[in-house]
Amino acid sequence: MPRPRQPRLTRQLIVETATAVIDAEGLPAFSTRRLAAELGVRGPSLYNHFATKDEILDAVADTVTGAVDTSGFASRDWAAALRDWAWSYRRALTAHPNIVPYLAQGPGRRPAGLAMADAVYGGLVRAGWPPARATHIGAALRYFVAGSALGSFARGFVEDPELYAAHYPHLRQAHRLAEHQQSVDEGAFALGLDALLHGLAAEYDRTVGPLDPVESARPSG
Amino acid sequence: MPRPRQPRLTRQLIVETATAVIDAEGLPAFSTRRLAAELGVRGPSLYNHFATKDEILDAVADTVTGAVDTSGFASRDWAAALRDWAWSYRRALTAHPNIVPYLAQGPGRRPAGLAMADAVYGGLVRAGWPPARATHIGAALRYFVAGSALGSFARGFVEDPELYAAHYPHLRQAHRLAEHQQSVDEGAFALGLDALLHGLAAEYDRTVGPLDPVESARPSG
DNA sequence: CCCTTAAACTAGCGGTGTAAGTTTTGCCGC
């Protein structure tokens, strides 16, 4: 089959379909031939639109990251902005958990990931955090969000009561974690995020706040 | 070549060599044939000792997890134990960063991972945390540690000054992150862990401490 | 000493990413 009258593939269609395949069947099941089949096409045709498989994965990852909202850094105080951002980030990743192991390796050259890092870092510096501190805070929050989306804590435990009863006395109820997966994971995230922000606020008051307490509430800078 | 006078493979040797290959060349480069070549053997011979490739990876992951020290939960107060554990956990993972994406998906049936979860959860409950809270805290710390080991924040940025200068005004210095990778990642981890523990201590004082403030310092329960 | 089992082998299946070359179509300049 030669060139069709109307192109059957576009970058956008490929990315959308790739996302659907990864969401439905996981990263290991995602192959160029599998994706092409889903698009009614043969594997190599994809290479008319992307140079490598990784380039497709990068596009998927960037689309996912693009859904993260960092607008709080322009309008709210740093702590509220961090909280909003972290939740938005988590929602974006948990909506497509199977791509997270790929995405979490770093922003690389993906524009959405870099724009996000830029917004967070800029917002923290504007609020008065020293640049090195701002880097650390952005990284720490990223660790937490990526870790929470990567391995759903609850899903990671096997549903086999006997396994725990035999050897792990404190984990007798662990086989029930899967039932409450979402509430366990979200509860852990909420608790951890609150604790993190609480600790950061204390640090801020101790080191930054006294110098110019008003600055942190002003959006522009 | 038939059965040799002295077996050339043992489970331990396979796991050690697999760890070395993964450390040196990354997860994608790790194949059964590659591993077998390193052992002076043909790929399928491995299947005399392990049923699947994943079983080898599980063994590697479990060995890494086995290096984590949870002894603090038996001798120190909960906050100090958490801190010691988190650092030990981080050291174990960053010593073998390439296996982290596999390992972080959950403990599954791996004994070392389950023993670790058991020790942490048991220690927190013994300190007076309500069971649901103990689960959340263990999960939150795991998120943070796994995230920090997974995507080294600093290494994730490309060393290309022009990329940042052109489009991401606040990241002008980002290309230099790689130079200071270790200090950036460790600084971010230290800051985040301190903030987390600070916030948890406040929560503890608010909800658990008043009931039986002495209990938390006693190791036995 | 035989016989079972262990531990290596070879051969091969179906799958992978991707390079190379082919074919047909759409479109642009003459």
Next chain:
DNA sequence: GCGGCAAAACTTACACCGCTAGTTTAAGGG
């Protein structure tokens, strides 16, 4: 209108992947 070029699909092929099946030989127990 038409020649020619680029685009977008195709087929073929290569080297590698995890893993199965069956074979060979040595080790070790009855």
